[in-house]
Amino acid sequence: MHISEMVLSFPVIGAGFAATIAGTLIGLLRLDPDKIMTTALLGAAFFVASLIHVPIGGAQAHLLLSGLLGFVLGWAAFPAILVGLVLQAILFQYGALTTLGVNTFNMAFPAVVCALTFKPLLGKTPLAHPVRTGIASFLAGSLAMIGSSLLTALSLAFTDEGFLISAKVLVLGHLPISAIEGVITIAAVTFLAKVKPEALFPAKPRPAFQTPPLSGE
Amino acid sequence: MFEEHFCQHDSMVHRLDPRARVMAAFCFALFLAMTSSFATAGVSLVLTVGLVLLARLSLMSVSGRLVAVNGFILFMWLFVPATYGGEPWLSLGPIDISRQGVLVCALITIKSNAVVLLFIALVNTMSMPTLGSVLSWWGAPSKLVQLLLFTYRYVHVIGREFRRLLTAAKIRGFSPRTNLRTYRTYAFLAAMVLVRSLDRAERVEQAMRLRGFTGQFHGLAEFRFQAADLAFCCLGGLSLLCLAWLEWMA
Known part of the structure; x- marks a missing residue:
């Protein structure tokens, strides 16, 4: 899923950085300063969850959960995924830094679009309409992944027309995994709606707490 | 991990x-x-x-x-x-x-x-804290640097929490296969990690406010x-x- 270093052409790298900077700025501007810690820990949780390898036939695929991430974080998905990819590049040397812009956009944009499209379908009480909730979650989970693989394929195809067939293989290879993502997203959204609805529908932030200045300052 | x-x-x-x-x-x-x-x-x-x-x-x-x-x-x-x-x-x-x-x-x-x-x-x-200081020295938004450093700080903790949940599942006889049950179990595991991290975020945030954190981050790297x-x-x-x-x- 991640495009590694030096595969893409310079214009594609530049466009990726521009789009990621724009998305990250929107995400940061909309991010309440009181929610930084929550966003950071959710980002860490998604980072850990993406290390889960699920069996699929004889092979294994790792989860992405970007549909769920969009549901929980909204626009903050952009900075959260950017941070996750930097961490990944530093901790595992997996993924890459020059393609950071492209990879962040390819993952975050479908997540945000799917969240904006399908989250309203959950309504205020997702558990009251299990079928509607299920369909919305499945679509968000699987379409976010398909969207990411399509964007990855487009980045390759725009770099070099000779990569076109490889790009198609990439998208086809992700189709079965995206169905599993959808199923997992249904179960996870239902679980969160039961156990911790605040995760899906954050409460209004508390009024900011003013710390009195230290004496002597 | x-x-x-x-x-x-x-x-x-x-x-x-x-x-x-x-x-x-x-x-x-x-x-x-x-x-x-x-x-x-x-x-x-x-x-x-x-x-x-x-x-x-x-x-x-x-x-x-x-x-x-x-x-x-x-x-x-x-x-x-x-x-x-x-x-x-x-x-x-x-x-x-x-x-x-x-x-x-x-x-x-x-x-x-x-x-x-x-x-x-x-x-x-x-180290990651040094990288955070370098990024903020270059004028990266402070919210972004804080996100990076907090995520880095807690990714290990949450990784251990996930391991613990996985161990608990294995002790109860969970072995991953290609079936719906496996996927549901993994979904619940991932969602439970999210719930735990939300609870932890609240505790950490309260502890930091208690110690006078006002949203300013002071790097120690010189x-x-x-x-x-x-x-x-x-x-x-x-x-x-x-x-x-x-x-x-x-």
Whole structure:
């Protein structure tokens, strides 16, 4: 899923950085300063969850959960995924830094679009309409992944027309995994709606707490 | 669960100013992304191998990292030479291996490994808090730097929490297979990790407010730009110029 270093052409790298900077700025501007810690820990949780390898036939695929991430974080998905990819590049040397812009956009944009499209379908009480909730979650989970693989394929195809067939293989290879993502997203959204609805529908932030200045300052 | 081997050594490279190291790595990577000749790529690979040697990193773990990085490259080698088009170089039954396809893959492999080695030598040799300070020194938004540092701080904790949940599931007889039950179990595991991290975020946030955190982050890293750093920057700039000349000649 991640495009590694030096595969893409310079214009594609530049466009990726521009789009990621724009998305990250929107995400940061909309991010309440009181929610930084929550966003950071959710980002860490998604980072850990993406290390889960699920069996699929004889092979294994790792989860992405970007549909769920969009549901929980909204626009903050952009900075959260950017941070996750930097961490990944530093901790595992997996993924890459020059393609950071492209990879962040390819993952975050479908997540945000799917969240904006399908989250309203959950309504205020997702558990009251299990079928509607299920369909919305499945679509968000699987379409976010398909969207990411399509964007990855487009980045390759725009770099070099000779990569076109490889790009198609990439998208086809992700189709079965995206169905599993959808199923997992249904179960996870239902679980969160039961156990911790605040995760899906954050409460209004508390009024900011003013710390009195230290004496002597 | 996540280990950083490379920042705990000491060497000439480790002692260089982190700001200069990040800057050099970034400029070099962007430059290499623009080049398309084997000469430039080959010389860059030699240079970066030299840097890794100078940083005195364990070659075992460096090559371990390289294996992980080359997964995507392997995918390209599997599909691109056979589907690139252009003049055929080798025919294997119905498949024509194209000459250009092989050349493109070879170039990408060399360049990609050069950049990864460069980042291992220059960026992975600093700790994450230092990288955070470098980013904020360069004017990255403070919210973003805080996100990075808090995520880094808690990714280990949450990783352990996930391990604990997984152990609990295994003790109860969970063994992953291709079925709905497995997927549901993993979904509940992931969702439970999210719930735990939300609860933890609240506790951490309260503890930080209690200690007077007002949203300002004070880094402890102090940067000093010394003669060695100046020499490093000059050498870096010089080698970039030489490489640019090489690229232009090729």
